[in-house]
Amino acid sequence: MEDTWNRQKIADEKRKWSVKFFKPSGKPDKLRRPGRPWESKAYAGAEKATFCGGTANLFAAASDSEKLRVGSNESISKLMQKLQLQSYHNQVQQVSERSERALMKTRIRASEQSELVATSVGVAGSLRSQLASLASLDEDENTSEP
Numbered sequence: 001m002e003d004t005w006n007r008q009k010i011a012d013e014k015r016k017w018s019v020k021f022f023k024p025s026g027k028p029d030k031l032r033r034p035g036r037p038w039e040s041k042a043y044a045g046a047e048k049a050t051f052c053g054g055t056a057n058l059f060a061a062a063s064d065s066e067k068l069r070v071g072s073n074e075s076i077s078k079l080m081q082k083l084q085l086q087s088y089h090n091q092v093q094q095v096s097e098r099s100e101r102a103l104m105k106t107r108i109r110a111s112e113q114s115e116l117v118a119t120s121v122g123v124a125g126s127l128r129s130q131l132a133s134l135a136s137l138d139e140d141e142n143t144s145e146p
């Protein structure tokens with residue numbers, strides 16, 4: 001019962017003050033005050049910037065054969081569907097180009113790092129061989145002296 005009363009009190013308070021944005025606890029959200037600029041924390045981050053093309057009519061471009069009266073509601077809705085479909089195609093292409101660029105950058109970095117590793121291994125191998133030859137020369141000099 002207390003839970004119901006608390007919820008009723010919160011609802012009454014919301015109606016009384018006509019607050020539009022609330023925290024999960026029911027208190028007014030001070031980041032989103034009406035008549036003032038919102039705090040930057042109130043806005044969603046980049047992770048929330050998604051697009052859904054599920055509402056686009058995929059057959060909007062195929063229905064060009066119909067002759068509709070210019071300015072009628074049907075012709076305007078068909079035109080809007082075509083624009084929505086074109087916008088969806090453009091956004092999909094843009095996302096694929098971005099991901100392709102990111103993939104190419106990753107491949108280039110990986111190949112550069114593998115080249116660095118290969119050259120460092122080659123340099124280390126040549127240094128080892130030079131050290132081994134110097135060590136053998138030192139041994140030869142040590143053995144030939146007595």
